Amino acid sequence: MKQIFKAISEAQPKVRFVSPQMQMLDLGYFSSYDMVRQTIAEFPNLSSIEHFLVITGRENIFIVMKIAKSLRLVNPSTQWLYVLPETQYYSLTNDSRIISLLHEGDNVAFLINATRHSSETNSCSEGGILCYSRELLRALVASLASYATTEQIALKRVAKDEWEEEKLSVSERREILLKHITAGIAKNLGETCDGCMAWKMRSAITWGLKGPTGPSGDEEASMIESGIWQPGTGVELYDPLFTHIKHGFRGKQLTIVSCHAPPWHEIQFDDQGQVVKYSGFIFDIVNELSSRLNFTFSYKVVFPANTVKGFVAEGREPTLDDAVADERSPIWDNMIDLVQQNHVFMAATAMSMSAGRESRVRFTLAVASQPHTFLVAKPRQMSRTLLFLSPFTGKTWLAIFGSTLLVGPALYFIHKASPATELGRGLRPKNVGPKKGGLNRIMNCIWYMYGALMQQGAVQLPTADSGRLVFGIWWIFVMVIVTSYCGNLVAFLTFPRMNPAVTTLGGLLKLRGTMTWGLMRGSELEKLLEDSSVPEFNYLLNKAERHAVVDDALLERVAYDRHVLLERRSRLLILQSLQLKKAGYCSFALATDDFLPEQIGLAMPIQSPYTNLVNKEIRRMQQAGLIDSWFRHAMPRRDRCWVTPQSLATEVNSHSVNLDDMQGSFIVLGIGLVAAFLAAILERCFRCLSIMKARGIIEPFVN
Structure with a gap:
């Protein structure tokens, strides 16, 4: 063992790279399990080490594997290579003790001495440095002779003056000689010098063991032969030694639960109830994870209890139910139950990372942040009847x-x-x-x-x-x-004059006597307001109405009855778009204030070893700008309603002068005509009275 440590720790000549710092721990002879565990646990910076090389005997390997598992040193981010130098060949393939110590997400490989002695078989030959030197020299001579013969034949076919152009270069000659030497060694060295010497490599297959049917459907870990080393042929790899590091889940099919909640994740069905399309921001992330981690997936779709399977028809326009599909629905609890019971790999949903849920599932890094705001009636133009006085x-x-x-x-x-x-x-x-x-x-x-x-x-x-x-x-x-x-x-x-717009939360609270507001009963916003210690948020919650559904009656209140709806910004944007498609004009506007943002993440089982691996990929997507691009693409597009009340107050509205603009002038004209008509009547009355008085007066007659 000391010779092995010396060989891998001493600097080798002509090394063109500097290997990373290596730390070694000599456990000596195992005295007890607890002592060995304590010795390993006290090793400095143990949690930051990702690569472990264990050289031990066959019996001690079980103890080391148990200790590594108890210290949580075995996970998808670490690699453990166990070297068994004992000359007695040990397969490990069907050893139930080894299989029982392999768990979901482990990266474990074994290098086993598979050398057979000449006493075990008559086909083995004695080796040594003299044998290797003899076979190498024989291969060199044979390759030189073969090449010389080939060159002489080629020289006879061409003229001497053309040979300088046709002959091979020095590097080409070297490549041909090396190929001949390698072929000769592979053919003869194994047969004449230590033909029974070999080291076999075994890799553990552990990723994606959890089946879609729960613990009863779990698979067991297995071992595959990933390579072999022999003196003649060198290393031959059939598969990467740590196959999961290179190939991820190796094309394993995983089960992912989701639901229909646009614009985050949309599921479309045809008339027969078959899924025809998965789209949306969350599904874009899952597709990228599938490509990077090399797994396929099947979706387990959860539906509301009062709907049929095909409730999202192909090409169907969104509805109000789509816009306000939130955590109040029982389908979200159903999905959390599936994740908590480890029946699925993850929940591909835009789920809010609340404290109550974090006690049941483990969330990935936040893939989006969704602030809350409120929906108000679009500021309308003031009456233009008296525009001429303005x-x-x-x-x-x-x-x-x-x-x-x-x-x-x-x-x-x-x-x-x-x-x-x-x-x-x-x-x-x-x-x-x-x-x-x-x-x-x-x-x-x-x-x-x-x-x-x-x-x-x-x-x-x-x-x-x-x-x-x-x-x-x-x-x-x-x-x-x-x-x-x-x-x-x-x-x-x-420039039309607009009614005063409510653009901020502070402005809404100032109008508490003239405006009302409401939120969805049981929504995540209600929980966030309950947990907040800010006095303004407490007042907002105490005076808020609780709405059960978002229907046309509620939207009518928002549009015409000085009522405000508090919700996620993304859902309110969908409401705006739906109203525009339905009515052809914009009745609502969003406030400029955002408050109490929700962190959105993917839910995974608490005991899942792959959360850090998924987080690493999500962080890479964020750094590459993919998540930001997908998020902008999934959110509602800009349309005529994509303005704020503050911008509406100064919005230019160039148009031809219409009757609404000039109605005040016609009203003044009408009032003037009526007044003139009344004045004419009064004048006529006064004239008649004057004539009647004049008739009663006797005037002298003058000739």
């Missing part, structure tokens, strides 16, 4: 109205007080009295200011410069007002 605020309109009422009387008094006006009166003939119309009436001045505000001209202008100055200043005022009004009116026609 360019100015109420105070601005009041100021304009007041200015019109004030400037009109101011013009009247300035016009009356002006000397130029009095001078104009003196120039009239004596038999003509002062004019009572025009700017000499206060109501006419007010109506003139209103007409100028509407950009309408007048028949008469003031004769005094003071009055004309009032006119000029008023026209400048009107020009500024009208220009500002027209510009703002165009903007209001182009």
Whole structure:
């Protein structure tokens, strides 16, 4: 044994690479199982070692295998090579004790001395360095003679001047000689020198032993002959020594449980109830795992109790049930039971990694993170009936109205007080009295200011410069007002005014008196809110309504009754898409706030030895960007509804002016006509009253 340690630890000459650091442990003679176990357990950095070489006798191999298993040193990530140097050949193939120590996921191989002595058979010959040297020299001479004969024959067929071009190079000659020597050694060395010397290699087949029918259907580990070494032929490998490291599960068929829950995993059936397609984000990951770990799989599909097998028809459009298929359904507990009882290899589902489930199954690394948000009604345009008043605020309109009422009387008094006006009166003939119309009436001045505000001209202008100055200043005022009004009116026609949008969770809580919210009863969000210590989340849970199903009635409440639905973002995106396909327009929008994200992972049995192996492959997919690409491809595509309420508030909506935009103008026109009609009636009534009063008065007759 000391010679073996010396041979594998000393530096060899002409070695072109530096081997990794090697640590050795000499157990000596085994005194007791506990002592050996303690000695191995105290070995430094034992858990970080992945390659183990054990050189021991046949009887001690069972003790070492039990100790390694008890210390959890045997798993799919480690490799154990047991070398049995005893010259008495031992097959190991059918040894029930060895088979019983091989468990699911072990990487174990054996190198067994299969040399037979000459006393056991008459066909064995005595070897030694002299025999090997003689056979090597004989093979060299034979190869040289064979090559020389071949070259002489070729030389006779070509001219001497062409031989320089036709002859083989030095490297080509060397390759031919080596092939001849190897063939000669393989043929003669084994027969003349130690023909019975051999080392056989055995590999354990342990991956994928668990059958689809549970413990009663489990397979037993087995041993295969993976190679042999002989002096003449060297190493001949029929299979890699650690076959599972190279070939994974070796094409083993594993059972995987799943269900229909788009967009994570979708299952489509034909009219006969046969599966025609598996698609979705999770199935993409399973397909990659199958390719990398070399296994095939069959799906065990779990269905809701109230559905038939073909509930997902080929080419069928998604429904509300698809959008809200979540952990409240009993099918998820059924899948967890199958995984927990080790009936399946894994559950290929987008399962939330909750604390309650982690006590029953073992999750892989998170393949996705799904935040929660809430669905609100899409902010709608405000009423456009009074759109013509929108360019100015109420105070601005009041100021304009007041200015019109004030400037009109101011013009009247300035016009009356002006000397130029009095001078104009003196120039009239004596038999003509002062004019009572025009700017000499206060109501006419007010109506003139209103007409100028509407950009309408007048028949008469003031004769005094003071009055004309009032006119000029008023026209400048009107020009500024009208220009500002027209510009703002165009903007209001182009950019619709939206109702205030609820975009954040804080904004929702501020509207607690005017808005309501709800979540699905028994959902993972409800559990996350219950476990949270944040006061806002506690209030959100206490005031939330519990919904049993997502139906049209609930969506109507969200769209028109100031109600909010809290759920996974992915499910709400599906609801948006379904509503768009059904109605042809967008009624909902998603908030910008994300909160309480759920970690999504694949579920495996707690005792499964392959979880770390699957995690390694998932980490590789994440680093390569595959998972991110599959996730983006599986999620709902961008459509007209893929906007946030905040962006909707400033969304440009260029369109032709329609009746909704101009209805306010028609309303004003109608009100004006009705008012004019009523004023005409009142004027007619007053006229009649005046005539009736005039008839009762006796006036003197003048000839």
